Amino acid sequence: MSTYYASLLAESGILLLGALSVYIILATGQLSLGNGAFMGIGAYLSSWLTVTMHMPLTLALVISALVAGLIGAVVAFPALRLKGIYLAMATVGFAEMVRSFFLNFEAMGGSGGFRGMQHISVGTVWLWAGGILIAVMLLERSRVWLEMQAVHDDETAAGLIGLNTTATKISAFAAGAAVAAIAGGLFAHHNVYIEPANFGFERSVDFVLAVILGGSTVAPGSLVGALLLVFLPEVLRPIADWRLAAFGSLLVLVLLVRRQGILDRSLIRALTFRRLAA
Amino acid sequence: MSRIKSNLPHILGILAVAAVSALPAGSAQAQTREIHLGAVVPSSGPFAEWGRSNTVALKLLEQQTNDAGGINGAKLKISILDDAAKPAQAATSLRKLSGDDKVLAIAGPLTSSAAEVAFPVANELKVVATSQASSKPGTAKQNRPWAFRNTIDEGVLAKTAVPYFKKAFNVKTVAIIFDAKDATASTVGKLIMPAVLKANELTIANDNDLLSFNTGDLDVSAQVTKLKSLNPDGVVIAADYSQAITVLREMKRQGLIKPVVGASQLISSAILKAAPEIPVIAPATFYATMKGEAPEKFTAALTPLLRKESGLPKDIEPNMFDANIYEIVSMYIDAIKKTGVTGKPEDLEADRTKIRDYMTKLEGFPGLGGPIGFNDDGDAIKAFYVLQGQNGTWDTKVRGCSSAPNHPGC
Amino acid sequence: MLMQQLVNGLTLGAVYTLLALSFSLVMGILGILNLAIAELFMIGGYIGFTLVDSGYPLPVAVLGGLAVAAAIAVVIEKIGYQPLRDAPLVTPMLSTLGFSIILQNIATNIWGSDPLQLSIFGAQYQIGPVSIGEMQLIVLGATVVLVALTAFIVQKTPMGRALRAVAENREVARLLGVSADRLMMMAFILSGALAGVAGVLIALHYGAITPYLGVEIGLKAIAVMVIGGTSQIWGALVAGPLIGIAEVLTVAYGGSQVRDFVVYGFMILILLLRPQGLLGGIRSDQGQRV
Numbered sequence: 001m002s003t004y005y006a007s008l009l010a011e012s013g014i015l016l017l018g019a020l021s022v023y024i025i026l027a028t029g030q031l032s033l034g035n036g037a038f039m040g041i042g043a044y045l046s047s048w049l050t051v052t053m054h055m056p057l058t059l060a061l062v063i064s065a066l067v068a069g070l071i072g073a074v075v076a077f078p079a080l081r082l083k084g085i086y087l088a089m090a091t092v093g094f095a096e097m098v099r100s101f102f103l104n105f106e107a108m109g110g111s112g113g114f115r116g117m118q119h120i121s122v123g124t125v126w127l128w129a130g131g132i133l134i135a136v137m138l139l140e141r142s143r144v145w146l147e148m149q150a151v152h153d154d155e156t157a158a159g160l161i162g163l164n165t166t167a168t169k170i171s172a173f174a175a176g177a178a179v180a181a182i183a184g185g186l187f188a189h190h191n192v193y194i195e196p197a198n199f200g201f202e203r204s205v206d207f208v209l210a211v212i213l214g215g216s217t218v219a220p221g222s223l224v225g226a227l228l229l230v231f232l233p234e235v236l237r238p239i240a241d242w243r244l245a246a247f248g249s250l251l252v253l254v255l256l257v258r259r260q261g262i263l264d265r266s267l268i269r270a271l272t273f274r275r276l277a278a
Numbered sequence: 279m280s281r282i283k284s285n286l287p288h289i290l291g292i293l294a295v296a297a298v299s300a301l302p303a304g305s306a307q308a309q310t311r312e313i314h315l316g317a318v319v320p321s322s323g324p325f326a327e328w329g330r331s332n333t334v335a336l337k338l339l340e341q342q343t344n345d346a347g348g349i350n351g352a353k354l355k356i357s358i359l360d361d362a363a364k365p366a367q368a369a370t371s372l373r374k375l376s377g378d379d380k381v382l383a384i385a386g387p388l389t390s391s392a393a394e395v396a397f398p399v400a401n402e403l404k405v406v407a408t409s410q411a412s413s414k415p416g417t418a419k420q421n422r423p424w425a426f427r428n429t430i431d432e433g434v435l436a437k438t439a440v441p442y443f444k445k446a447f448n449v450k451t452v453a454i455i456f457d458a459k460d461a462t463a464s465t466v467g468k469l470i471m472p473a474v475l476k477a478n479e480l481t482i483a484n485d486n487d488l489l490s491f492n493t494g495d496l497d498v499s500a501q502v503t504k505l506k507s508l509n510p511d512g513v514v515i516a517a518d519y520s521q522a523i524t525v526l527r528e529m530k531r532q533g534l535i536k537p538v539v540g541a542s543q544l545i546s547s548a549i550l551k552a553a554p555e556i557p558v559i560a561p562a563t564f565y566a567t568m569k570g571e572a573p574e575k576f577t578a579a580l581t582p583l584l585r586k587e588s589g590l591p592k593d594i595e596p597n598m599f600d601a602n603i604y605e606i607v608s609m610y611i612d613a614i615k616k617t618g619v620t621g622k623p624e625d626l627e628a629d630r631t632k633i634r635d636y637m638t639k640l641e642g643f644p645g646l647g648g649p650i651g652f653n654d655d656g657d658a659i660k661a662f663y664v665l666q667g668q669n670g671t672w673d674t675k676v677r678g679c680s681s682a683p684n685h686p687g688c
Numbered sequence: 689m690l691m692q693q694l695v696n697g698l699t700l701g702a703v704y705t706l707l708a709l710s711f712s713l714v715m716g717i718l719g720i721l722n723l724a725i726a727e728l729f730m731i732g733g734y735i736g737f738t739l740v741d742s743g744y745p746l747p748v749a750v751l752g753g754l755a756v757a758a759a760i761a762v763v764i765e766k767i768g769y770q771p772l773r774d775a776p777l778v779t780p781m782l783s784t785l786g787f788s789i790i791l792q793n794i795a796t797n798i799w800g801s802d803p804l805q806l807s808i809f810g811a812q813y814q815i816g817p818v819s820i821g822e823m824q825l826i827v828l829g830a831t832v833v834l835v836a837l838t839a840f841i842v843q844k845t846p847m848g849r850a851l852r853a854v855a856e857n858r859e860v861a862r863l864l865g866v867s868a869d870r871l872m873m874m875a876f877i878l879s880g881a882l883a884g885v886a887g888v889l890i891a892l893h894y895g896a897i898t899p900y901l902g903v904e905i906g907l908k909a910i911a912v913m914v915i916g917g918t919s920q921i922w923g924a925l926v927a928g929p930l931i932g933i934a935e936v937l938t939v940a941y942g943g944s945q946v947r948d949f950v951v952y953g954f955m956i957l958i959l960l961l962r963p964q965g966l967l968g969g970i971r972s973d974q975g976q977r978v
Contacts, residue, residue, distance in 0.1 A: 002373075002377045002378055003373045003376070003377040003403065004370060004373040004374040004377050004378050006373075007369060007370050007373050007399075008370055011366055011370070031778055078956075078960045081959075081960060081963065082959055082960075082963070084777055085715070085719070085720070085721055085777060085781070086914070086959060086963070088721075088778075089721075089910060089911075089914055089955070089959070090955075090956055090959050092907065092910075093911060093952035093953075093955045093956050093959075094952070094956065096907065096948055096952045097948065097949055097952050097953060097956075100945075100946075100948040100949050100952075101949075103458060103459065103945070104458075104945050104946075110464065111458060111459055111460065111461045111464045112414070112461045112464065112465060113391075113394060113461060115394065115420065119398065119402065191365065191366065191369070191395045192395070192398045193365070193394040193395050193398070195391060195394070195461065197391065197459070198365070201907065205785065208778075208782070209782070212778070212779075212782055233367070234370070237359070237360065240321050240322055240360045241321065241322060241326075241589060241797055242793060242797070243322055243360075243362075243793075244322060244323075244789055244790075244792065244793040245789070245790045245793035245794060247789060248785075248786040248787065248788070248789030248790035248793070249786065249790060250786075251782065251783070251785065251786035251789070252767065252768055252783050252786040252787065252790075255768075255772060255775075255779055255780075255782060255783045255786070256767075256768075256771055256772065256783075259772075259775055259779055322793075322796070323796075323801070324801055324898075324900060325801060326796050326800070326801040327800045327801045327802045328801075458944065458945055487943065489939075489944055490943075490944040490945060491944060492904075492948075494898075494900055494901075494903065494904040495904065496703070496890070496894055496901065496904065496905060497696070497699070497700045497703070497894070499696035499699065499700070499936070500693055500696050500697070500700075500935070500936040500937075500939035500940050501939055501944060503689055503692045503693055503696055503940065504689065504693075504939070504940050506689075507689040520802060520803050520898065523803055523805065523896055524803075524894070524896060527805075527808070527894070527895050527896060530808065531808060531812060531819070531821060532692075532819050533812070533814075533819055546802075548802055548803065548805065551805050551807075552805060552896075589797050589800070590800060591799075591800050591802070
């Protein structure tokens with residue numbers, strides 16, 4: 001496979017994880033527009049662990065995920081009080097503060113960035129990305145997911161029938177943060193250089209776009225969205241000057257024509273049913 | 279059963295179309311021998327203007343070369359890809375040019391952020407990449423032997439600019455303000471300038487509390503008011519010219535008319551309009567009104583093409599990055615002519631290595647501002663000029679050279 | 689220095705107030721965040737610039753910016769909001785994001801990515817220790833006038849009452865004979881026009897403009913809106929200068945670096961401790977589900 005396609009696939013894998021991190025949180029009815037911050041935390045922490053502490057990558061990623069998950073849980077507590085757009089705005093504020101922190105964090109380069117990581121192949125990226133995707137898909141069939149859906153659909157009712165909505169929402173946030181952190185660690189080691197600007201508002205928006213466009217009701221939707229967001233700019237190269245406008249138009253179009261995103265349950269059923277029938 | 283529409287072929291069709299259109303159009307260079315070079319520039323995004331003017335400069339060079347008979351009889355083709363100043367896109371553009379289009383060498387990427395990610399890829403793929411604008415200290419140094427930069431480390435430039443600044447305006451104390459979000463500007467403002475200022479026995483009025491702002495900030499009134507209260511003889515603005523303009527205008531508005539000194543990032547025609555009565559001292563390797571046969575010819579040829587280009591302002595002039603990228607590709611062409619590069623697919627690896635060795639050993643290449651070579655860090659050894667921008671024009675004040683030990687000077 | 693810094697803070701605050709007001713009009717009445725407002729602000733600025741550069745006087749520039757921004761707002765409403773108004777709130781919000789991407793691209797292609805500059809507009813006055821410009825005074829004055837005007841429209845006119853009815857409960861308003869569609873369009877036009885006027889005034893005051901003007905200011909303006917109280921018109925007038933002065937004083941006496949920390953930290957504190965904002969309004973813990 002050409003090195004060009006390999007790197008595009010690696011990018012998709014990283015974006016897939018970012019999208020999943022938003023998807024998991026979205027499943028409980030919370031929109032997080034700040035997962036770029038968790039990605040950044042994962043990127044910086046895992047890089048420090050491998051470069052300065054000489055830890056193997058797998059261990060570094062696991063530790064970063066756990067730390068980010070913890071931070072996510074802490075952030076989720078006050079976030080419980082906020083709904084809808086306000087929660088989204090709070091996550092934006094949080095992400096800006098994290099980015100500002102890394103910009104001033106001279107120990108890891110500040111605005112000058114941090115480098116020294118060992119390059120990892122697209123295979124390694126997809127080992128993690130694919131594995132987590134499968135894990136989420138399995139999770140979707142579990143009782144835990146049902147509880148998350150219940151919280152998503154009507155939180156008051158869910159509380160009334162005895163579900164611990166607090167625990168559900170906080171766990172979702174923590175899980176999302178952990179997945180985003182792994183995306184960050186893989187990003188850092190694929191690019192071998194990171195700087196605070198990589199993890200800003202734009203990154204968080206990319207994650208949300210991947211989920212919304214690809215399919216916000218099923219986990220594989222994040223995969224479709226990630227592939228779309230990475231490969232589409234390459235396909236649109238001939239209209240370089242108007243690429244961004246074309247992309248914006250596509251976003252509006254998809255939202256108008258197919259709100260749930262490209263992939264949804266009935267489409268999956270149609271695809272798999274077809275295969276069974278054949 | 280018939281109710282279920284056959285979506286699968288539908289989806290596959292869309293994906294197939296997308297995949298096919300993403301495949302590179304097979305470069306049929308079998309018949310006429312072709313020399314294929316690549317360039318990565320930001321044609322969209324926040325630096326779109328630089329990328330587009332770079333593209334015009336490269337197309338000019340391509341045409342000039344082919345009109346003069348090509349390179350040893352072969353036609354020159356320059357493929358230009360857009361990285362939108364995004365590091366990931368710069369890396370994939372480099373991979374595409376190197377792996378799919380199999381170019382012999384690459385010019386770009388432009389920004390240091392993009393270079394930091396693309397240079398390691400150049401080393402991985404063993405193809406030369408030379409940046410036309412990156413001046414963040416150490417970017418090429420960390421990525422030897424395949425990364426080069428046709429720019430001078432800002433530390434070297436400051437060592438000549440500051441003494442002139444001190445003498446010309448009788449400066450004793452300075453205050454520093456820098457763009458905290460810009461890596462090069464931060465390094466200049468926090469490390470390079472303070473060191474050079476102190477070496478020249480200048481006092482930094484806000485040594486423990488350097489002022490900063492962020493790229494894109496609209497309002498720097500608070501910072502300028504504080505600058506004013508320090509009452510310095512001169513001001514250091516470490517920022518790209520588009521951001522420095524904001525500071526200069528605020529200085530003028532608040533009546534802080536003091537001379538300004540900065541890094542090569544300040545060089546542009548736009549900054550001359552910001553506050554014409556404030557003298558701006560900055561180092562440059564090229565500017566549009568430069569005297570000399572080579573630069574004047576270049577400017578005369580390029581300016582009408584730039585002004586004709588849609589999407590560029592009507593009063594645009596060639597800038598330092600245009601000159602730099604023109605020089606870079608000219609060096610590649612020279613390398614190909616002189617080192618026996620064949621351009622044949624089976625010689626790709628050998629050809630690329632020949633270009634790398636040429637660049638490593640280069641000295642005295644006729645650039646637009648004087649002779650060019652490269653030092654051990656991969657940065658350029660070339661002549662530069664300390665310019666004073668005032669009342670709408672740049673004037674050359676001092677000529678310097680970024681010479682390095684064990685390498686010939688300018 | 690303090691007096692000058694306070695004036696600086698007020699001016700910056702005025703910028704935030706105007707933009708926060710535009711956001712808040714749509715947010716309060718339609719419940720969505722119209723992310724394209726920041727770009728309408730930017731385009732208004734470019735139009736104003738172009739007109740002033742060609743020699744037209746200030747009022748013409750303001751009208752021009754207003755008209756163009758309002759026109760684009762109509763397009764966005766028709767294509768991007770109306771078909772989606774019953775969808776979960778995140779959908780129309782992302783749709784406006786799509787439009788803002790398109791508008792930024794268009795602006796970059798028409799005017800270039802390098803800053804456009806104008807010579808400083810209007811005279812500069814020195815009042816004691818404070819230096820203040822003519823354009824600056826216009827911005828400050830216009831802010832108060834525009835906020836008062838908007839408050840008047842929303843609270844005293846029939847259209848304003850209808851707007852508030854739709855904000856309260858769209859279905860009931862419809863049942864009572866209010867043309868909800870027309871009013872939603874009205875809300876978009878008003879906020880677009882406001883953003884456009886703000887863009888002209890502010891771009892002329894600072895004298896330089898880039899296609900990315902809206903993005904930085906936009907996020908802060910949203911923070912200001914939250915702090916003041918999302919559907920409170922006077923809240924924007926209070927929160928804007930408050931945040932502007934806080935930012936300026938942080939730079940002047942703290943460090944320029946922690947500025948963003950202070951602003952967003954404040955926003956998050958308000959969200960947690962006083963969700964209805966300083967002046968009260970829709971509580972942020974009672975929003976729609978996403």
